Every structure is written in structure tokens, then in C-alpha cells.
Amino acid sequence: QPTPGVINTAHPRSKKSNALVKYVVEHMQKFGICVVDKFLNPENGDAILEEVKALRDEKAFHDGQLVSDSASAKDIRGDMITWTDGSDPGTKNIGFLISRIDSIIHQCKGHLEGFKNISGRTEAMVACYPGKGAHYVKHVDNPNKDGRCVTCIYYLNKDWDSKTMGGSLQLYPREHDMMASVDPIFNRLIFFWSDRRNPHEVMPAFNTRYAVTVWYFDAIERKAALTSAVS
Numbered sequence: 001q002p003t004p005g006v007i008n009t010a011h012p013r014s015k016k017s018n019a020l021v022k023y024v025v026e027h028m029q030k031f032g033i034c035v036v037d038k039f040l041n042p043e044n045g046d047a048i049l050e051e052v053k054a055l056r057d058e059k060a061f062h063d064g065q066l067v068s069d070s071a072s073a074k075d076i077r078g079d080m081i082t083w084t085d086g087s088d089p090g091t092k093n094i095g096f097l098i099s100r101i102d103s104i105i106h107q108c109k110g111h112l113e114g115f116k117n118i119s120g121r122t123e124a125m126v127a128c129y130p131g132k133g134a135h136y137v138k139h140v141d142n143p144n145k146d147g148r149c150v151t152c153i154y155y156l157n158k159d160w161d162s163k164t165m166g167g168s169l170q171l172y173p174r175e176h177d178m179m180a181s182v183d184p185i186f187n188r189l190i191f192f193w194s195d196r197r198n199p200h201e202v203m204p205a206f207n208t209r210y211a212v213t214v215w216y217f218d219a220i221e222r223k224a225a226l227t228s229a230v231s
């Protein structure tokens with residue numbers, strides 16, 4: 001019940017959203033990793049999945065590029081990717097996903113040291129592991145301060161069973177003596193620090209495995225990276 005005379009500055013956010021923000025802040029503080037299940041309404045997840053499949057049918061995907069286009073590229077990463085800002089007509093549900101993640105990140109900003117300088121993000125990278133053992137070897141997303149501070153991945157795989165299909169995301173948090181194995185299940189969102197704190201790999205997948213990833217920038221680190229890049 002608002003105190004009489006005091007202007008109620010709290011935005012009329014749904015309680016759910018505040019609880020979710022609290023959950024993300026706590027997990028990022030404690031583990032540097034946060035898994036959120038049932039992130040959107042299932043209908044939204046379905047619509048996003050249909051858009052991703054349509055992108056694949058339009059052959060919008062290409063092999064995940066490597067810095068060194070080594071002959072054994074497939075031995076390092078087997079994902080097929082395409083980038084989108086979610087504004088094209090066939091990607092408006094991906095655009096909705098991006099806006100929902102933006103909203104969570106924005107709400108976390110004030111509560112989390114690591115989020116305080118967050119501003120800007122990449123476009124969304126839509127990835128498909130075509131099965132047949134496609135995997136991604138252990139790596140760090142941002143090993144050398146390119147500005148990316150948080151990795152957010154939204155999974156779209158219904159009835160995924162890692163025991164028979166593989167494809168789990170294995171995280172090896174440097175500061176915690178544990179290994180997290182995350183199944184890429186439908187409507188699951190994961191956040192983790194993009195830097196050396198979170199080496200991770202995708203185990204060989206034996207079914208088609210879809211995910212949408214967005215990276216958020218730390219403005220200070222990003223600015224430094226861009227200025228050093230041009231100089």
C-alpha cells in the first residue's frame with residue numbers, strides 16, 4: 001500500500017519481472033551464470049522457432065566462420081549462423097525476444113556491479129548445429145577485452161534429450177569448482193559473463209540444435225577496444 005503523500009516512483013512492473021530481475025542478479029553475483037526457464041510464453045517461443053527454421057530454409061545460414069579458416073574448421077565449430085537485428089519482416093518474433101532480453105538487462109543494470117556500464121549489444125546471432133556430431137570446442141567468448149561482458153543464449157529445442165542427442169552446453173566457471181551442464185531446451189535463457197571466467201563448449205549434437213545469442217557490451221571496455229583497434 002503506497003505511503004500517502006509519497007510519490008510512488010516504482011514503475012508499475014509486473015511482480016514476476018521484479019522477481020526475475022532479483023533471480024538474475026543473485027545468480028550472476030554468486031555463480032556468474034544464470035539459467036532462466038520458461039522465459040517467454042510458449043506461443044512466443046513457437047513463433048521464434050518458426051522464424052529460425054524459415055531463415056534456415058531461405059539458406060540465410062552460413063558456416064560459423066573461424067578466425068583462421070583452418071581446413072579442419074569443422075573440428076572446431078560445427079554451427080551454421082546468421083545475424084539479424086530482428087527488424088526484418090520475417091524476424092519480428094526474434095526482435096521481440098531481443099527486446100525482452102534488453103528489458104531484463106536494463107532492469108539488472110542498477111543492481112549489479114558487472115552490469116553497471118552495460119550499454120549496447122551485438123545483433124542476434126541465430127545458430128543451428130545440424131546434428132551429425134556438430135560441436136564447438138572449449139573456448140572463451142571474449143578472451144581479450146573486445147567489450148563483450150554478458151552472453152545471453154535463448155534455446156529453441158523441443159523435447160531435447162542430451163542423453164541421446166548430446167548438444168549440452170558445458171560451462172567450466174574458473175572461480176567456482178564446478179562444471180555446469182546446460183541442456184539446450186525450448187524457451188530456456190542462459191546468461192553468463194563472456195570473459196575468461198566462463199570457458200564453455202557445446203558437446204557433439206546428434207539432432208538439429210537451434211539457439212539465438214546476444215552479447216551485451218561494457219561501454220568502457222568496448223570504447224577502449226574500438227580506439228585501440230583503429231590506432
Ligand SMILES: O=C(O)CCC(=O)Nc1cc2ccccc2cn1
Pocket residue numbers: 064127136140141153168169184200202211
Ligand atoms: O549454443 C551454445 O550453447 C553456445 C555456443 C557458443 O559458445 N557459441 C559461440 C559462437 C561464437 C561466434 C562468434 C564468435 C564467438 C562465439 C562464441 N561462442
Ligand SMILES: [Mn+2]
Pocket residue numbers: 139140141200
Ligand atoms: Mn561461446
